Amino acid sequence: MKLKIKKGATVQVITGSDKGKKGSVLAVDAKNMKVQVQGVKVQTHYDKKDGLLKKRRFLRLL
Numbered sequence: 001m002k003l004k005i006k007k008g009a010t011v012q013v014i015t016g017s018d019k020g021k022k023g024s025v026l027a028v029d030a031k032n033m034k035v036q037v038q039g040v041k042v043q044t045h046y047d048k049k050d051g052l053l054k055k056r057r058f059l060r061l062l
Contacts, residue, residue, distance in 0.1 A: 003030050003061070013040055013059070026056065034058035 005011065005025060012022045018040045027036040041057040 001033070003028060003033070003035075005035055005061075011035070011037060013037070016059075027058075029058060032058075033061045035061065 005028060007025050007028055009025050010022060011025060013019055021037075021040050023038040023040050025035050026038055029035070036056050036058050038056075041059060043055050043057060045053045045055055047053055
C-alpha cells in the first residue's frame with residue numbers, strides 16, 4: 001500500500017492519548033506504515049549516564 005503522507009507535511013492525530021494535536025512529519029516508515037510527528041508521542045527516559053532524555057516514537061497508520 002502506498003502512503004500519501006510525505007516528510008514535512010502537517011498532520012493531526014485523530015485517536016489516542018494525543019488526540020487533536022497537530023505537528024509536522026519528521027520521518028516516514030512506509031514498509032511498516034508508521035510516521036513520526038513532532039511533539040506527538042514523546043516519552044521521557046532517565047539514564048544514569050545522560051540524565052533525562054526525550055524520545056519520539058512512531059505512530060501507526062490505519
